Amino acid sequence: xxxxxxxxxxxxxxxxxxxxxxxxxxxxxxxxxxxxxxxxxxxxxxxxxxxxxxxxxxxxxxxxxxxxxxxxxxx
Numbered sequence: 336x337x338x339x340x341x342x343x344x345x346x347x348x349x350x351x352x353x354x355x356x357x358x359x360x361x362x363x364x365x366x367x368x369x370x371x372x373x374x375x376x377x378x379x380x381x382x383x384x385x386x387x388x389x390x391x392x393x394x395x396x397x398x399x400x401x402x403x404x405x406x407x408x409x410x
Contacts, residue, residue, distance in 0.1 A: 336397070336408065 338344060342352045390404040400407065 336399075339397070 339346070342355045344352070386405070386409055389407065390399075390401045393399040393404045393408060394401055
Protein backbone atom coordinates (compact mmCIF):
# COMPACT_ATOMS: atom_id res chain seq x y z
CA UNK A 336 0.00 0.00 0.00
CA UNK A 337 2.80 2.43 0.78
CA UNK A 338 4.29 2.07 -2.70
CA UNK A 339 1.11 3.71 -3.97
CA UNK A 340 -0.22 5.81 -1.08
CA UNK A 341 2.89 6.96 0.83
CA UNK A 342 3.50 10.69 0.84
CA UNK A 343 6.55 10.33 -1.40
CA UNK A 344 5.04 7.87 -3.88
CA UNK A 345 4.71 9.00 -7.49
CA UNK A 346 1.27 8.56 -9.00
CA UNK A 347 -0.36 8.67 -12.42
CA UNK A 348 -2.73 11.46 -11.36
CA UNK A 349 0.16 13.82 -10.70
CA UNK A 350 -0.77 14.54 -7.10
CA UNK A 351 2.25 15.68 -5.13
CA UNK A 352 1.91 14.61 -1.51
CA UNK A 353 5.54 15.13 -0.50
CA UNK A 354 4.73 18.14 1.69
CA UNK A 355 1.73 16.55 3.42
CA UNK A 356 3.77 15.75 6.53
CA UNK A 357 4.62 19.46 6.83
CA UNK A 358 1.00 20.53 6.25
CA UNK A 359 -0.81 18.03 8.46
CA UNK A 360 -0.30 18.34 12.18
CA UNK A 361 1.11 15.98 14.72
CA UNK A 362 -1.85 14.21 16.38
CA UNK A 363 -0.87 15.77 19.69
CA UNK A 364 -1.05 19.25 18.18
CA UNK A 365 -4.28 19.53 16.18
CA UNK A 366 -3.89 23.16 15.02
CA UNK A 367 -3.27 23.38 11.26
CA UNK A 368 -1.11 26.15 9.85
CA UNK A 369 -2.86 28.57 7.51
CA UNK A 370 -1.58 30.31 4.42
CA UNK A 371 1.73 32.15 4.70
CA UNK A 372 0.19 35.19 2.99
CA UNK A 373 -3.22 35.41 4.70
CA UNK A 374 -5.26 34.12 7.62
CA UNK A 375 -7.24 31.84 5.30
CA UNK A 376 -6.56 28.18 4.83
CA UNK A 377 -5.12 25.67 5.24
CA UNK A 378 -5.89 24.23 1.83
CA UNK A 379 -5.99 20.45 1.99
CA UNK A 380 -8.09 18.41 -0.41
CA UNK A 381 -9.45 15.10 0.84
CA UNK A 382 -10.54 12.75 -1.90
CA UNK A 383 -12.98 9.95 -1.27
CA UNK A 384 -13.59 6.85 -3.33
CA UNK A 385 -16.65 4.81 -4.14
CA UNK A 386 -15.99 1.88 -1.82
CA UNK A 387 -16.99 -1.03 -4.07
CA UNK A 388 -15.08 0.31 -7.06
CA UNK A 389 -12.02 1.10 -4.96
CA UNK A 390 -12.03 -2.43 -3.53
CA UNK A 391 -12.16 -3.86 -7.06
CA UNK A 392 -9.27 -1.63 -8.13
CA UNK A 393 -7.25 -2.70 -5.09
CA UNK A 394 -7.74 -6.30 -6.18
CA UNK A 395 -6.76 -5.58 -9.78
CA UNK A 396 -3.68 -3.51 -8.89
CA UNK A 397 -2.43 -5.06 -5.66
CA UNK A 398 -4.28 -8.36 -5.33
CA UNK A 399 -5.77 -7.22 -2.02
CA UNK A 400 -8.78 -9.50 -1.43
CA UNK A 401 -12.04 -7.55 -1.50
CA UNK A 402 -12.98 -8.65 2.03
CA UNK A 403 -9.61 -7.53 3.36
CA UNK A 404 -9.93 -4.20 1.59
CA UNK A 405 -13.37 -3.65 3.12
CA UNK A 406 -12.10 -4.55 6.57
CA UNK A 407 -8.72 -2.81 6.66
CA UNK A 408 -8.07 -0.29 3.89
CA UNK A 409 -11.54 1.20 3.47
CA UNK A 410 -12.10 2.35 7.07
